[in-house]
Amino acid sequence: MERVAVGKVNLGLSLLGRRPDGYHELHTLFAALSFGDRLLLEPIPEGIQFRGRYGRRNLAYRAAEAYLEAAGWPGGVRIVLEKALPEGAGLGGGSSDAAQVLLALKELYPKELDLEALALSLGADVPFFLRGGVAEGRGVGERLRPLALPPLPVVVFAPGVRLPTPRVYGEVKPHDFAPELPVEEIVRALERGEEPLYWNSLEGPAFRLHPELKEVKARLKALGLRGVLLSGSGSAFFGLAEDEAHAERAARALRYHGFARAGWLGGGYGSLGGLAGAKTGASS
Numbered sequence: 001m002e003r004v005a006v007g008k009v010n011l012g013l014s015l016l017g018r019r020p021d022g023y024h025e026l027h028t029l030f031a032a033l034s035f036g037d038r039l040l041l042e043p044i045p046e047g048i049q050f051r052g053r054y055g056r057r058n059l060a061y062r063a064a065e066a067y068l069e070a071a072g073w074p075g076g077v078r079i080v081l082e083k084a085l086p087e088g089a090g091l092g093g094g095s096s097d098a099a100q101v102l103l104a105l106k107e108l109y110p111k112e113l114d115l116e117a118l119a120l121s122l123g124a125d126v127p128f129f130l131r132g133g134v135a136e137g138r139g140v141g142e143r144l145r146p147l148a149l150p151p152l153p154v155v156v157f158a159p160g161v162r163l164p165t166p167r168v169y170g171e172v173k174p175h176d177f178a179p180e181l182p183v184e185e186i187v188r189a190l191e192r193g194e195e196p197l198y199w200n201s202l203e204g205p206a207f208r209l210h211p212e213l214k215e216v217k218a219r220l221k222a223l224g225l226r227g228v229l230l231s232g233s234g235s236a237f238f239g240l241a242e243d244e245a246h247a248e249r250a251a252r253a254l255r256y257h258g259f260a261r262a263g264w265l266g267g268g269y270g271s272l273g274g275l276a277g278a279k280t281g282a283s284s
C-alpha cells in the first residue's frame with residue numbers, strides 16, 4: 001500500500017494566549033500542499049518493521065505503535081518512509097507521516113477507534129492531516145472546521161535553519177499574542193488573488209532567534225510572491241504565485257539557497273497527493 005503524506009502551510013497563525021497546560025491557544029488556517037513524503041506499508045504477522053530515520057522515535061513508527069496497541073495487536077506492519085519534506089521546517093512532515101500511518105492501519109486492521117484522539121496524542125498538527133484540504137484550526141490545532149479554497153499556486157522555501165517547534169514556542173513573549181484571524185476576509189482575498197491580510201504570531205519569536213530569516217522573507221517578496229509568511233514554527237516560508245509558471249520560476253531562483261518547491265495549496269488532492277488533472281510543482 002502506498003500513501004503520500006502531503007505537507008501543510010499555515011495561511012495565518014494567531015496565538016491568542018497561553019493555556020494552563022503550557023500549550024498555546026491558536027487560531028490558524030491549515031492548507032495542505034500538493035506534495036510530501038511517500039510511505040509504503042504492508043501487513044506482516046506481528047510487530048513493526050520500520051525503515052526510516054530515528055527508528056522507534058520516528059512519528060510514523062509511534063503512530064503504528066499507538067494504533068496497533070489500541071487495536072489489541074491484530075497483526076503487524078512493515079513501513080518504509082521516503083522523506084521529501086524538509087524536517088523541522090514547519091511543514092508538518094512528521095505529523096503528516098503519522099496521520100497517513102493511522103489511516104493506512106485503519107484500512108488494514110479496521111477497528112472502532114477514536115482516530116482523532118490517537119492523532120492528537122501524537123502531536124497538535126496530526127489531526128489536521130487525517131482530512132487534509134483546508135481547515136480553520138482552533139485549540140492547539142485539533143478543533144477543525146473545513147474551508148473551501150480553489151487550488152492556489154504556491155512556492156515553499158526552507159532555508160535549512162533548524163527551528164525546533166518547542167524552541168520557538170518557548171521564545172513566545174506576551175507581546176506576540178494577537179487577536180483572531182479575519183477568516184472571511186482572508187478567504188476572499190485568496191480567492192481574488194489579492195494580498196491576504198494574515199499574519200503568523202510565531203514570526204516574532206522565530207526572527208528573534210534567527211534574525212537572518214527576515215532577509216529570507218524579503219527575498220520571496222522580491223520575487224513577486226503574495227502573502228509571504230513563515231509556515232508554522234518555521235523555518236520554511238511560503239508565498240502565493242500568480243500562476244504555475246511564476247511559481248516554477250520563483251522556485252528555480254530559490255533553489256541555490258535551500259529546499260525550494262513549487263506546488264499547489266488547497267483541497268481536491270487524490271490519495272497520491274497530486275491535484276486531479278493539475279501538475280504539481282517541479283521537485284527541488
Ligand SMILES: C[C@](O)(CO)[C@H](O)COP(=O)(O)OP(=O)(O)OC[C@H]1O[C@@H](n2ccc(N)nc2=O)[C@H](O)[C@@H]1O
Nearest residue numbers: 022023024026095123124125126140165166169232233
Ligand atoms: C506550529 C504548528 O506546526 C502550527 O501548525 C503547531 O502549532 C505545532 O504542532 P506540532 O509540531 O505537532 O507540535 P507538538 O509536537 O504537538 O508540540 C511541540 C511543542 O510545541 C509547543 N506547542 C505546540 C502547539 C501549540 N498549540 N502550543 C504549543 O505551545 C509545546 O511546547 C509542545 O511541547
Ligand SMILES: Nc1ncnc2c1ncn2[C@@H]1O[C@H](COP(=O)(O)OP(=O)(O)OP(=O)(O)O)[C@@H](O)[C@H]1O
Nearest residue numbers: 058059087088089090091092093094095097125232
Ligand atoms: N517522520 C518524521 N519526519 C520528520 N521528522 C521527524 C519524523 N519523526 C520524528 N521526527 C523528528 O521530529 C522533528 C520535527 O519534524 P517535522 O518534520 O514534523 O517538523 P515540522 O515540519 O516543523 O512539523 P510541524 O510543523 O508539525 O512542527 C524532526 O526534527 C525530527 O527530529
